[in-house]
Amino acid sequence: MGPAKLRAALEEQVAACGLDAFAVAAVQPLPRDQAAFDDWLARGFHRTMAYMEKYRDARNDPARLLPGCRSVVMLALNYGPGTGGEAAGAERGQVARYARGRDYHKVLGKKLKQLAAWLQEAGGNPVRSFVDTGPVLERAWAERAGLGWIGKNANLIRRDLGSWILLGELLSAAEIEPDPAPHDDFCGSCTACIADCPTGAIVAPGVVDSGLCIAYWNIEHRGSIPEPMREAMGDRIFGCDDCQSVCPWTRKFGELPRSDLLSARRDLAFLDPVEILAMDREQFLARFAGTPLMRARLDGMKRNACIVLGNSGNKDAIPALTRASSDADPMIREHAVWALRRLTT
Numbered sequence: 001m002g003p004a005k006l007r008a009a010l011e012e013q014v015a016a017c018g019l020d021a022f023a024v025a026a027v028q029p030l031p032r033d034q035a036a037f038d039d040w041l042a043r044g045f046h047r048t049m050a051y052m053e054k055y056r057d058a059r060n061d062p063a064r065l066l067p068g069c070r071s072v073v074m075l076a077l078n079y080g081p082g083t084g085g086e087a088a089g090a091e092r093g094q095v096a097r098y099a100r101g102r103d104y105h106k107v108l109g110k111k112l113k114q115l116a117a118w119l120q121e122a123g124g125n126p127v128r129s130f131v132d133t134g135p136v137l138e139r140a141w142a143e144r145a146g147l148g149w150i151g152k153n154a155n156l157i158r159r160d161l162g163s164w165i166l167l168g169e170l171l172s173a174a175e176i177e178p179d180p181a182p183h184d185d186f187c188g189s190c191t192a193c194i195a196d197c198p199t200g201a202i203v204a205p206g207v208v209d210s211g212l213c214i215a216y217w218n219i220e221h222r223g224s225i226p227e228p229m230r231e232a233m234g235d236r237i238f239g240c241d242d243c244q245s246v247c248p249w250t251r252k253f254g255e256l257p258r259s260d261l262l263s264a265r266r267d268l269a270f271l272d273p274v275e276i277l278a279m280d281r282e283q284f285l286a287r288f289a290g291t292p293l294m295r296a297r298l299d300g301m302k303r304n305a306c307i308v309l310g311n312s313g314n315k316d317a318i319p320a321l322t323r324a325s326s327d328a329d330p331m332i333r334e335h336a337v338w339a340l341r342r343l344t345t
């Protein structure tokens, strides 16, 4: 199949899979993004995410992941906001929208494996697929392919979906007709995300210091969270959506139905931190297995629950926090004591 026919056939397959958008880039150097990535690492903006230091050569060149790679097919899955869940209350912990349902790594990963098998057969060349965890600069390739543009909040934004989209990709050694050009930038003079980030994490347009990003601390970080960051976390028990919620493009599409593929769960929008503190491993698995919340693990979620309760001003949380202050895990004990101090002084 020639490059144009392959693209047309692929487009049909993508639509049949229930994915929301796709775009194709020919493999080429991405000098701005590679320099930005090196600079980001050099400034330590990855903090303890040591895995970001690995496979640097692959991040700069997809042919290191797939010998002979000629095409990068970028795909998007819309995640929101769909169900809003219950309104936040003093004792509720807010969950980032992408995490309010099935884990996208599994959902998108499975779809991409199916597409990869099809493309390998149709294109007669090897194909690999990745979602999030591969050493691929996903937003850079997505912008280059024309899937959307990288906004000042560093997220990939589309004019028809905003930034409530998750990304995955196929690397193919076949030549697939690429989109004509990278996506134009439609942020204009808007700086809402930079101004409204509660912790000033967007240190320059498109550049996030993870050490200042709530999502880093309450999802990725293992262990104690610095005190100033605890206060800034407010009621966010997992992730943070502020830099997207204030974006005019994303607000504009605030009512989009969420993809059914992610099976949105209303009970995951806001969690009861007191319930989390009382959970054992079996209960944690029964409630959260198969969702992105597993990433923080039970100890991380208990830590986050203490912080949300400490910020809630709700004295009804004192008994639960008192119990947590004698938890077997010193990290949870320390966060419980901090929260009790905040509620009682």
Ligand code: B12
Residues within 6 Å of the ligand: 032, 033, 034, 036, 037, 040, 049, 052, 096, 097, 098, 131, 132, 133, 134, 135, 136, 137, 138, 139, 140, 150, 151, 152, 153, 154, 155, 156, 157, 163, 164, 165, 166, 167, 168, 205, 206, 207, 208, 210, 213, 215, 216, 219, 220, 238, 239, 240, 241, 243
């Ligand atoms: C590490 C990581 C994080 C870290 C660091 C975030 C960061 N901005 O780097 C933490 C834990 C903080 C994080 C948080 C989130 N993440 Co994250 N994360 C990643 C991961 C694994 C790597 C990102 C990376 O390479 N960072 C290094 C920096 C240098 O690259 P970059 O962020 O892509 O930034 C590019 C631009 O800044 C651009 N650039 C440089 N200079 C300039 C200048 C201008 C003017 C412009 C416009 C651009 C620009 O160059 C960079 C390289 O291309 C990707 C998956 C992947 N493999 O790419 C997911 C990914 C970026 N995350 C994702 C999501 C959903 C989130 C959260 C929204 C989750 C949440 N709700 O809590 C937040 C959003 C925070 C934010 N505003 O970035 C999605 C984003 C989807 C989208 N629409 O863009 C991704 C793509 C996962 C996926 N497969 O869908 N994440």
